[in-house]
Amino acid sequence: MKNVSPLKKTLLYFFLFVGVIVSVFPFYWMFVGATNPSGEIFKVPPNFFPGTHGWENFKNLNENVGIIRVMGNSLLITLTFTALAAIICTAAGYAFAKFQFKGRNQIFFMLLVAIMIPYHVTLIPLFEIFSNVGWLNTFQAVILPQAAYPFAIFLMRQNMQAIPDSLLEAARVDGAGEFHIFFRIVLPVMRPALAAVGIFLFMFQWNNFIWPLVVLQSQDMYTLPVALSSLVGMSRIDYGQVMMGTTLSTLPIMIFFLLLQKQFISGILGGSVKE
Template sequence: MRPVMATAVVNGLLIGLAALSLAPLLWMLSVSLMQPGEAAHFPPPLLPSEPTLHNYRELFARAGLGRHLANSALVATATTSVALLLNTLAGYAFAKLEFGGRERVFRTMLAALVIPAQVTMMPLFLMLKQVGLVNTYAGAIVPGMAGVFGIFLVRQYARSIPDELLEAARIDGAGEFRIFVQIVFPLLRPIVVTLAIFTFLTAWNDFMWPLIVLSEDDLYTLPVALASLSREHVQDSELMMAGSVVTVLPVLLLFLCLQRHYLQGLLAGSVKG
């Protein structure tokens, strides 16, 4: 097969796969702009006959989705901020600092990766109940504050930092915290961006843990609020699709804007580690 033909075949397959991936999202957006009940027609229309923002107005005016949107933004932002601080500090410590049992502790942490998150939910819930964090924003944030995967990701990247650079800073009298802030953290920027995107997307899309730990409607995050709303408007496909667009659009735009940095961090970590 000629190179030009091979390129055309590969590009055609990629375009076809992209179209299949985008089709559900485009249909979701189309239905969200339809008049109430229009999506229930047979055969289902692909495009709205008269596009309207009525469903979005209903979500924010009557369903109070604005409060849940703010809840998701608060939980995801706070989780990401704390996770970046703790994961980068721990990852750097495991990569460059010498202390007793370092490798043994790190291997034990890696072994925890094989434990499903669902197994730890009940013990974690009981612990939070003992300290009074159930049905609070803090309770929704705690599980994402630090993770083995994040520590592993930062450690693998931090191992590529030359030891001579750190030793030179120590000889000049810099303390470990100053070395981390002024030297190490700027060098970790690619993997920090990757970890930030990964953590934010995970916290924003999380459904199971907020459903368990939050019981008041005013504290619900978007996925939980949307599931609760679907019980009342199970037949209202247009309203549900509008809620899905509001839930998906912010993180989709965030990923599209930062995808270059996200992929660079993953690839650099895999090569340098």
């Protein structure tokens, strides 16, 4: 950056500035909406400053859909799902990438096909299965169906292929068991991929809508998207509540991303093996 001319630098900052405004403004506007009464959002000229109605909106929202309980549900479901799915998908991806077994390619092919089946096709059969088991309106009904998430398995398999066989062989020669190898050697090396898949799985379940909507029956079991959706009625929408709800549902994603961001940057495969 030392040799960049002032003009170029000004231009650079100008475009960066515009970029930041464009990407940050919607969030800011959401925050403004969340802290103002519903009518303010449509006013001309618009009110560009956060108001003092935030607590009121929050109280209404909690009265209306029990937002605290709902956020708890969403967090519990999403974190359990992410942990469970990450383990299953990583293990499955590892098996597909590094083990030789009969029918491996056929099974993997079927997995790829499964990615392409539209969700609505499986919706009703899946619903019948869970209702026959008597698991309607339970959290496990939300968590389990996608715990072996085909796309995440695919992603992990592709990443696992980068692990040199010699590394695994070296471990075996040293007398490590297969689980030891998986937990002690493969997982640490896979941290960046795991973080990426983790964020992906977290986002998927956090935003998951149709399935929880269909399978959860009572308001105290709802997840955030389902509860927020119930705020939108025929003709009357309290936009203050909606904005407050959206703000609350965006925050955890931001926090989760910031926590794992380091993993993206610092995780490097190199260094674990010298060839």
